Amino acid sequence: MEESRTMLKSLILLMMISSFCLELTVAETYCHAQRRLLIDACKILIFRQAPPAECCRRIRTTPAWCVCPSVTPQRAALIDVNYAVGVIRQCGRYVARGTKCGSITVP
Secondary structure, X not given: OHHHXXXXXXHHHHHHHHHHHHHHHHHHHHXXXXXXXXXXXXXXXXXXXXXXXXXXXXXXXXXXXXXXXXXXXXXXXXXXXXXXXXXXHHOOOOOOOOOEEOOEEOO
């Protein structure tokens, strides 16, 4: 009887770990797709042109938890924070002062 309980507990633990790993994989795949859509919609911003409607829609709907982890110190060095925050606000997404996103803190 005790052996059956131990086996059942082990099986439940294994299922929980597998489920957690699967959720992480699904979340990373989802975030990769969201970042790709955002980049594709907003690449015109490299030329400092007005953001197209699709870019603004992506800015408003892409979760920050998908984007911020990819803002490494190396990438942050390439970003004009004031310009980026201005575009984000222009598109209707609120960004509070002091917000931290990856290696960037909003002035």
